[in-house]
Amino acid sequence: MSNMCEQTKRQSIIDACREMNRLGINQGTSGNISLRHDGGMLITPTSVPYDAMRVEQIVFMELDSAPEAGQRPSSEWRFHRDILKARPEVNAVVHAHPPFATILAIMGREIPPLHYMIACAGGETIRCAPYATFGTAELSHHAVAALESRSACLLAHHGMIAVGASLAKAMWLAVEVETLARQYHGCLQIGTPPLLSKAEIENVRSRMAGYGVGGGDS
Ligand code: 13P
Numbered sequence: 001m002s003n004m005c006e007q008t009k010r011q012s013i014i015d016a017c018r019e020m021n022r023l024g025i026n027q028g029t030s031g032n033i034s035l036r037h038d039g040g041m042l043i044t045p046t047s048v049p050y051d052a053m054r055v056e057q058i059v060f061m062e063l064d065s066a067p068e069a070g071q072r073p074s075s076e077w078r079f080h081r082d083i084l085k086a087r088p089e090v091n092a093v094v095h096a097h098p099p100f101a102t103i104l105a106i107m108g109r110e111i112p113p114l115h116y117m118i119a120c121a122g123g124e125t126i127r128c129a130p131y132a133t134f135g136t137a138e139l140s141h142h143a144v145a146a147l148e149s150r151s152a153c154l155l156a157h158h159g160m161i162a163v164g165a166s167l168a169k170a171m172w173l174a175v176e177v178e179t180l181a182r183q184y185h186g187c188l189q190i191g192t193p194p195l196l197s198k199a200e201i202e203n204v205r206s207r208m209a210g211y212g213v214g215g216g217d218s
Helices: 006-023 077-086 099-106 116-121 137-146 167-190 198-207
Strands: 032-037 040-043 059-062 092-096 152-155 159-164
Touching: 006 032, 006 040, 006 092, 006 167, 032 077, 032 167, 040 077, 059 077, 077 092, 077 137, 077 159, 092 167, 099 152, 099 159, 099 167, 116 167, 116 198, 137 152, 152 167, 159 167
Parallel strands: none
Antiparallel strands: 032 040, 032 092, 040 059, 092 159, 152 159
């Protein structure tokens, strides 16, 4: 990741955005992606359709400041910046509005330990952050708190965030969160799903260290 040149990173962000649309975890211009770069971050521009997005439109921002005059980063630059500041092990932040994760987020439900794969997100639940208006410092505060010791969270009435040591890992997790949300939604049609214990999720976590895209910490 750290050796990736800037142009390659910019293109990988656009490729991941288009992949989100292809996978159906995003619609239109919703969602945004950032990648740590050179002490700051590269982030998608606001309201640009992914098919039309060009590498020069990806915005570079320092982590200790707001956008400069003329820059048009994603309206969610605050939570991308604040997550990258709060979590040194995280290099990529993916935000999307996947249908099933968003259904649960609208209902204010966290995802419980109904499947062992929830361990991939760092614990026995995927929390749902309280609602705050998009783009606000309040939403950023809620997102950072919901992500504490986790790599994914839901945002009430909004969508989800997945983070990772690489963009590939954050994307993989974003898809996994949507799968878990879909499974939970399906279970709720039948009844109340039985859950795994916190101890079992910890057991799974220790067994699957390095599981997922790229194995280690690339
Ligand atoms: P941007 O186009 O500004 O990134 O906003 C999309 C979005 O999903 C806001 O939450």
